[in-house]
Amino acid sequence: MFFSKKTHPIWSTLIIGAGTIAASEVLWYFYNYVHDLLKWQQAQVHEVHMFNELGFECFQEHRAHSQRGKFFTCPNTHCTQRHIERIIELLARAKFSIDLAMYSLNSPEILLALGKALQRNVAIRLIVSQPVVTPINGNIFNLMRAGLKVRSQPFVGLMHHKFCVIDGRTRVDHIWSLKRRSYDPPATYSVVINGSVNWTQGGFGANWENLVITSHHRIASEFQAEFDRMWETFVGSD
Template sequence: MLSSQLIMEQIRDHPIVATISIAVGAVLASEVMWKAVLYFRDKREKARRVHEVVCFNELGEICAAQHLRNCSPGSPEPVVFRCHNKHCTLRNVGKIVEQIDRAEHSIDLAIYTFTSLTLAEAFKRALQRGVNIRIISDGEMVYSFGSQITTLARFGVPVRVPITTYMMHNKYCIIDGVERVKEIRMLKKRKWMRPCYSIAIIGSVNWTRQGFGGNWEACVITHDEKVTLMLQAEFNRMWKAFEKDENKIIQKE
């Protein structure tokens, strides 16, 4: 109470000094608040950063029986539960699922073969969140047994394939690519969209049971800006090149 009275007296007796003091205090307070915002933003950004190599090999399935025993009743998929297998296929696929579940605006997938139910479910969750998904695949393998590409097409995902005897053999995915997010913002006529972090997933592995649980494969998951920009540019180029072939095959299924 006494300090408040002294402050009021100082304001009355020295208005200029008081004004300067208040201004300095406001600046200091705003600086503290801004540093707090930067701290939490940087903390969130670091949590999103990823740069790792995921390897699939002959040791990935040695823990499969354990996961089946620990499967929750009614659950379509087993879960990783105290798994000590560092090569665990389930855990490694989960790393890809984690990135798909973080997608905020877009997912662009160029994949030769896609039959994984686990990843297809992650794509469906992304669709429910309003994420824009596009898929480029091979003209023949898009109809491989168990293909989830045709299933996703029925959910409204646009799919394009090249009509050629050559294979569309890519296996990569760009999540929230910078150029794609800008394009979506312009199409939706929005002045601003929530900031996001671009992720690229690329490697030799097809998104299939055999690819994840039988072959020797490698997959890189990275936030590297140069990698994500280059892959997004190539996807955009292919998307335009295959434009005339869209919907000729997929939507008639």
């Protein structure tokens, strides 16, 4: 038997209220789903950058303007400086971690970006080829005093990698577990920067090199796993 609103006002109110709540829950779930999907799509990145003679043409001009503290609008579509600024942009987006395995590292701009990340309490680990006890670039020692952790290979041969993992999933989970929070960490999206180029002035400004940037989950996981494995195997400053 159907009841009318007039004869059963309480039941009608309860049914309408329950329906409204259920509809609100569905809408809220849908909103969060769409919101998270859009954030995920915006975070996806798959890029290839080439360092070659086409990008070298304006490199010195960029350096000259930088030393004078002036902004330079570069018309060169192959500009090497744009590639460097893209790396810096990604480092600036790091929320929790930066894991960097780099055969050689001395780019002032990259070191400055790493310093800023440390100031944001981003955990940074660096694996280099030479033993930590040998004289490293003085700027790296300054970063170590600011919290940078450094390790190097204890074996004969070269740690010849040139890759970076930003906010690797397992690394973020580990950092979050140390905070002993009862809730999950904010959504983060891993990014891998990998290629032939050393992050040095010579590598960026004088060599023919390549750089691949990707947020592909499986690729990021593989690079993070290898970094973690090397970190446990190598010796270092911490």
